[in-house]
Amino acid sequence: HVVVLRDGTLAGTLAKAEINHDEMVRLMIGRMLKEREKAGEATRAPGSVALSANALxxxxxPDRPVSLELRRAEILGLAGLVGSGRTELARVLFGIDERLGGSVTLDGKPLNVGSAADAVANGIFLVPEDRKLTGIL
Structure with a gap:
């Protein structure tokens, strides 16, 4: 069973048999996707790997290594419950916290980010959870 909330109100529900991509999108955005938009998504080839983290x-x-690849033209959002490690992973990638192990590459070259200034110099930016408390821009 799926329940979709949009703008703080109930957008609709779907029983198990009704769940499919088009209906989920319709409930989430309030309309059907145009065929042209769907066709463009289907034919777009994945971009090359821009950032790769291996066993970070x-x-x-420290006992839960994380690996991920971010490809060109992708938007990465880290989500999870409080305490799931998403903030800690972002802080390590951005150079705020020390990396205990693993490797990170940017455009196929090893990346060692020791500070936020290093990250920014390499084109990596972070939008923190609490922008008023921990954001600088």
Missing amino acids: RTSTY
């Missing part, structure tokens, strides 16, 4: 370990979860 953080001080908060």
Whole structure:
């Protein structure tokens, strides 16, 4: 069973048999996607790997290595419950916290980010959870 909320109100529900991509999108955005938009998404080839993290370990979860690849033209959002490690991963990638292990590459070249200034110099930016408390721009 799926329940979709949009702008703080109930947009609709779908029973298990009704769940499909088009209906989910319709409930989430309030309209059907145009065929042209769907066709463009289907034919777009994945971009080359821009950023790759392999077995990255953080001080908060040293026994839970994380690997991911971010491809060109993709938008990456880290989501999870409080305590899931998403903030710690972002802080390590941005150079705020120390990386305990693993490797990071940017455009296929090893990347060692030791500070936020290093990250920005390499084109990596972070929008923190609490922009008023921890954001600088």
